[in-house]
Amino acid sequence: MKRTAPKTPSITVSDVARAANVSKATAARVLGGYGVVSDMIRADVMAAAKALDYRPNELARSMTTGRSGIIGVVVGDIENPFFSLAVRGISDAARAAGFNVILANSGERIEVEKAAVRLLIGKRVDGLIVTPAESRDISHLRDIHRSGRPLALLDRALPDLDVDTVTVDDRGIAMRATRILVDAGHRNIAYVTAVDAEGHEYRDLGQIYTSSVRERIDGFLTVCRDAGIDRPERYVRLGATSPIETRRVADAMLSGPDRPTAILASDSVIALEIFRVIRERGLRVPEDISLITFHDADWTSVTTPPITVIDQPVYALGKSVAELLIRRLKGDPRPAERLILPTSIFERGSVGPPSNAIAKRA
Structure with a gap:
């Protein structure tokens, strides 16, 4: 028959108080981090607690102090x-x-x-x-x-x-990133986000209930409209909620006759899947499609080419x-x-002018 080891009794505040030769109330004040005691007594109590391997009961302490830590x-x-x-x-x-x-x-x-x-x-x-x-x-x-x-x-x-x-400043940094793509000559620019809506179709900012994403889309659309791009909202892609869904969005976006020449991804997880789909389709970054993403994830600096990123702190x-x-x-x-x-933008090697074939159709 297997014997069970006897349980070691827990060290209590009373044990620490006896070892430090102080009252239980004083030991409780030191161990709980409240009240006023002298430096000498605090040192004695803490030394006793360490010698006894005292472990505080967090629930009991929270009931005493009103704080859980x-x-x-x-x-x-x-x-x-x-x-x-x-x-x-x-x-x-x-x-x-x-x-x-x-x-x-x-x-x-x-x-x-x-x-x-x-x-x-x-x-x-x-x-x-x-x-x-x-x-x-x-x-x-x-x-x-x-x-x-x-x-x-x-x-x-x-x-x-x-x-x-x-x-x-999500709106401001999205404007800066979009302006880089516009200044490179792009007019078919897509913005891809994990935020979703009914039918996976973007209509207006009123659909977007995540404040940071709403600010980014607003900044993106503002720069596109200022550049004279016709109906830029048609290039806002919703529903990239997982790697599988992101691939669905990317496949649909890149298979159409008016596929974008540049993509702004709302996070690095989305950008990684888009980058994979671009490669699987035999396309090149930036020769066929330019790419910028929010967040300087580790992978973005080691790809060929390295990806231009919005470096959030x-x-x-x-x-x-x-x-x-x-x-x-x-x-x-x-x-x-x-x-x-x-926030900064690290300009690397993933942005170039639009390819001639697509630019002529745009």
């Missing part, structure tokens, strides 16, 4: 390198300030986002960082804000919600939004801040 984070797609790097920035800033992070993924679906927020609140997180999936349905975010629990927004601004927000976005939230958690009363971080 945890920040909840909800992002759109953790498989997207953009969000992975942003979460790294959040985690590093949180760890430096003594906080842990619980991460949830919304899959860019509003109901999943709401469920994730409910779950995190149930875990007694001290504050929340959210990348809103939609701008039309933010009742759950309003509820958080009204409750007094600190809330900050990452990457996507909500003008009607007065909370700390960190973004880039992704790590800084995550780090900055976490720092704003932590400031709130420490009681900073100043008005909500809306930080817009600078």
